[in-house]
Amino acid sequence: MTPRLSVDFVDAGSVPATDRGLLYGDGLFETLRIVDGRMPLWERHAARLLAGCERLRFPPPDTTRLRAEVGRLVAGLTDAVARVTVTRGSGERGYAPPPSPRPTVVVAVSPLALDARAALDGIAVRVCDTRLAAQPLLAGLKHINRLEQVLARAEWSDPEIGEGLLRDIDGDIVSATAANLFAVFDGALVTPVVDRAGVAGVARAEVLAVRDVRVVRMNLARLLEADEVFLTSAVRGILPVRACEGRTWQAGPAARALQAHWRDIGLPSPTGRKDSDR
Amino acid sequence: MTPRLSVDFVDAGSVPATDRGLLYGDGLFETLRIVDGRMPLWERHAARLLAGCERLRFPPPDTTRLRAEVGRLVAGLTDAVARVTVTRGSGERGYAPPPSPRPTVVVAVSPLALDARAALDGIAVRVCDTRLAAQPLLAGLKHINRLEQVLARAEWSDPEIGEGLLRDIDGDIVSATAANLFAVFDGALVTPVVDRAGVAGVARAEVLAVRDVRVVRMNLARLLEADEVFLTSAVRGILPVRACEGRTWQAGPAARALQAHWRDIGLPSPTGRKDSDR
DSSP states (O other): OOOOOEEEEESEEEETBBBHHHHHHHEEEEEEEEEEEOOTTTHHHHHHHHHHHHHHHHHOOOOHHHHHHHHHTTTTOOOEEEEEEEOOHHHSSSSSSSSOOOOEEEEEEEEEEOOHHHHHHOEEEEEEEEOOOOTTTTTTBBSOHHHHHHHHHHHHHOOOOEEEEEEETSEEEEEESSSSEEETTTTEEEEEOSSSSSSHHHHHHHHHHHHHHEOOOBHHHTTTTEEEEEEEEEETEEEEEEEETEEEEOOHHHHHHHHHHHHHHHHHOOOOOTTOOO | OOOEETTTTEEOOOEEBHHHHHOOEEEEEEEEEEEEBBOOOOOHHHHHHHHHHHHTTTTOOOOOOHHHHHHHHHHSSSSEEEEEEEEEEOOOSSSSOOOOOOEEEEEEEEEOOOOOOHHOEEEEEEEEEEEOOOTTTTTBOOOOOHHHHHHHHHTTTTTTTEEEEEETTTTBBEESSSSSSEEEEETTEEEESSSSSBBBBHHHHHHHHHHHEEOOBBHHHHHHOOOOEEEEEEETTTEEEEEEEEEOOOHHHHHHHHHHHHHHHOOOOOOOOTTTTT
16 A cells, blocks of 8 residues: 655655665654554654764754654544655765755655554564674664665564564674564563664663663573563554564563553554454 | 666656665665776676575566666766666565565666776775674675765765775775775785675676685785785776875786776776866
């Protein structure tokens, strides 16, 4: 299904073929959930986008205008996902950034029908063979250089597998392909560092803000000893992990409490089963 | 200057905003020089593109048709550069590759005016602070995830600096930002491995095919002991390095002989100085 699209705040479905987003992945994106027009995590998305523009050194978009643009495109949808892409725009041939870049802003909005079973019963995850490279200069950013995630996600097509866990070169767990990861050990909540690889997710930031969390390095063997494991996503919310590498878990109290928090801020998990679930 | 552009073999200047090249850098490119309509390294470009499509697992374009398309757009230009971009095309939201991808093919052709001084006198290079991450799954490919090169190239704006050398996390020299590197020690030609980071350049492949070359790991200290250093680029040809980190070199016999080879295959270095040189 084609999303509702705007480019540089005007309804449009295409970008110049000279855009550096297409040429080099030279840009950033945010993916957010909008429920009844509300975007409770917007400030976190905007903050990450601004921080990313600063690290990649191009002028940030006006985030107030950006929020209004998402609101314009989402009109009439009760549950929706928006992807906001900001690139360095077009320039002369070559890697050198243009001295006065004019960023391109793409907003794409689609209706969202989340899988109720994922939030209720949890998801089964696999461990991907694709490892994340260590690149501190880009770690944490939600930039457009996502071939590692594409390769990892291409490792499976079984619809019973809900996500894939990614390890770095040293074997430490970083995240899932499109979600962050948390685990509980003896009542203590932990999440992997994302300072060498991975994305500092907005949902992860929300959890860090409302819970005591230790940010750790953790390998797969350690993860499989956890009392509870769940994933966090700005779009999909809190997803209990029910199976990984032969280990199984029940959805635990930490995930359930965070699902309640998510509902309280206006991002409820779906509770029924719909034909569109899969 | 806007290049001559075609998208999917039709004159067009834009691509869908849903293209995975823009969304994830999910694609490959080739940059080639065309002199009087001739593309002597075409077969090497086509071979690398096909190998890249196989590694990223999407259907390759018809390279015969692609070559004809470059030829169509270059008509009337005596010296030109073409960028061929092939992405996985559009798909559903998310990293999962579409099961039946329809790749997007963008061809962009611009007139080329090479810097004669670079080939004659050589270029000064800096050593970049930006390090290349080790990612064996992507190393060698000319894919669109090029933020490392963008960050590295953004480190300097001094026009007297012709290129920047890139090291990996271990400190080994990999390449320049947009060229491969060769060095001569006691008459023996060497070039860095590109199996963990870097691009396996087409000009590098040509040198490997016509010379005895040892493929090595080499740190900066070792490089500065070389008798001769030069860069190779499918567009810029053979560029002697005349200065790096306080060390200076004369353009040496290996570079001069390869410049002669380049001329013999139809890609002459410019020999005069033009207003467009800089």
